[in-house]
Amino acid sequence: MSSTPGAxxxxxxxxxxxxxxxxxxxxxASADSISPRPPRQRRPRRPxxxxxxxxxxxxxxxxxxERLAQWKTPFSVQFQQHTSSFLxxxxxxxxxxxxxxxxxxxxxxxxxxxxxxxxxxxxxxGIHEDMRMPAPEPIIAAFVAxxxxxxxxxxxxxxxxxxxxxxxxxGAPWRGEKMLAYTKKGAKKL
Numbered sequence: 496m497s498s499t500p501g502a503x504x505x506x507x508x509x510x511x512x513x514x515x516x517x518x519x520x521x522x523x524a525s526a527d528s529i530s531p532r533p534p535r536q537r538r539p540r541r542p543x544x545x546x547x548x549x550x551x552x553x554x555x556x557x558x559x560x561e562r563l564a565q566w567k568t569p570f571s572v573q574f575q576q577h578t579s580s581f582l583x584x585x586x587x588x589x590x591x592x593x594x595x596x597x598x599x600x601x602x603x604x605x606x607x608x609x610x611x612x613x614x615x616x617x618x619x620x621g622i623h624e625d626m627r628m629p630a631p632e633p634i635i636a637a638f639v640a641x642x643x644x645x646x647x648x649x650x651x652x653x654x655x656x657x658x659x660x661x662x663x664x665x666g667a668p669w670r671g672e673k674m675l676a677y678t679k680k681g682a683k684k685l
Contacts, residue, residue, distance in 0.1 A: 546611060549618045559607030560600055563661055564591070566610055568628040571665035578666070594664050606657025613658055616641055629667040630658070636678040643678075644685035651682055 538558075548554065553567045578587050598606070616638045617627050626634060635658070642651055655671065662669045 546615070548611065548614045551624065553624060554614065558604075559611070560604040562607035562610045563598075563603055563657070563664060564595055566614075566661070568665075569625045570628045570667055574666045591664065594660075598660065605653050606660055609654030609657030610661060612642070612654055613638055628662060628665065629670060630662070632670045632672055632674050635671050636674045639675065639678045639682050643682035648679070648683040652679070655679075 553569075553572075554562075555565050557565045575587065595603070613630075614627070616622075617634070620634075620637070622634060635655070639651055639655070642654075655675075659669045659671065661667075
């Protein structure tokens with residue numbers, strides 16, 4: 496007998512006289528022939544009107560969990576070009592993948608949602624692409640203040656963690672210092 500869970504039920508089902516397995520609702524396939532369904536290919540859905548961002552070749556239309564890796568800025572493009580001048584592409588790619596693999600899939604998805612909100616804010620404020628990374632502290636603080644009292648402070652904290660991880664992934668300095676700390680403190684009270 497196999498030690499596979501459910502294998503004994505499969506053997507018993509096939510041993511019923513006269514093929515009564517169908518009447519009893521039992522399956523007769525062997526445990527070896529059962530294979531899991533292949534994962535369905537996920538595609539990004541069209542954003543809701545409140546989630547639209549300005550179209551840019553730097554931000555392809557991808558799933559939220561792919562935004563950290565796929566969304567770029569002029570800084571990130573230059574950073575990748577610079578690192579390729581002294582590291583082989585395989586080493587650069589390995590660093591990139593290792594950082595991404597350090598984040599759970601759900602975390603990458605949440606961080607991607609934060610990137611969407613940050614870029615929506617930047618579009619609304621007319622902030623140019625090259626000011627989004629590395630983002631100056633007043634822009635980061637304004638992003639928090641914009642959402643203060645509208646969304647929970649822990650949601651804002653998650654968005655900021657995603658923004659900081661995005662900066663780290665592309666070697667950009669994170670400029671969240673005292674101004675941001677006080678803005679977050681105030682947002683928590685609204």
